[in-house]
Amino acid sequence: MNAQPAVVRRSATEEDRLRALLVRLITDGAHHNRCAGLSRIDEGRIAHDAFAAAFHIAALYTANLLTTGTIQAHGGHRPDPADQAAAEHLADNLPDDPAERASSLGAIIRPHVASPKPASGHQYLSTGCLHDEHGYCQSNTGLGGAKVPAKCKWCAAQCICPCHAQGAGDA
Known part of the structure; x- marks a missing residue:
């Protein structure tokens, strides 16, 4: 049941990379949607449904970037300027270590978890x-x-x- 990670060559085009990301977002979203339907407890159903919704939104952003070359806003909200600045700084300075990278992302997206x-x-x-x-x-x-x-x-x-x-x- 362990899925193999998608391997995208460093020499791949930006379009190839975005397509690989889009496929992963869609399949992870479908997985969590299926798990929401199978869950026997409310907490599990709610958690998996939230994951599916988040993957859906990320897939929309990625699909729009792939097809139009732009990030199109969904939902009418505007990012907090401090969050935007922190995200841009991190995107320009991603740590090489996977654990450190995950921790850095989490510190911006879900600071209460830190x-x-x-x-x-x-x-x-x-x-x-x-x-x-x-x-x-x-x-x-x-x-x-x-x-x-x-x-x-x-x-x-x-x-x-x-x-x-x-x-x-x-x-």
């Missing part, structure tokens, strides 16, 4: 868990291989599904 809130009070329910199929949740391996206990990626709160409770299987 300083996560303590786990106390957060009722986290993993969107990756097949809730109510506890044989799956409690097994040592899942569809993606070896499993680890589910935690919120933002604040490390443990999943409240009974499958992940202390002593419940090896998950």
Whole structure:
């Protein structure tokens, strides 16, 4: 189930690169839309639907850039000037290290994540868990291989599904 990354040659044209990006945005959006329809819990459905909407908007921007050569605004909003300046600075100075690059992007797009809130009070329910199929949740391996206990990626709160409770299987 692990998709191979799209490889675009450095010598590829700008159009080739934008086309590869557009294909990836569309397929990731379709994936999250499908996951929203399959999710058994509201949190999972909402999260996947939001991802699908974000990929849709990014695909629209990319498709417009590919076909017209311009970024066309959608939704009538104007970017905050400070966000615009930070984004332009980062775009001109992208870190070589993938982790540092992801962190730099996240610091602009989702700054609240840079300083996560303590786990106390957060009722986290993993969107990756097949809730109510506890044989799956409690097994040592899942569809993606070896499993680890589910935690919120933002604040490390443990999943409240009974499958992940202390002593419940090896998950």
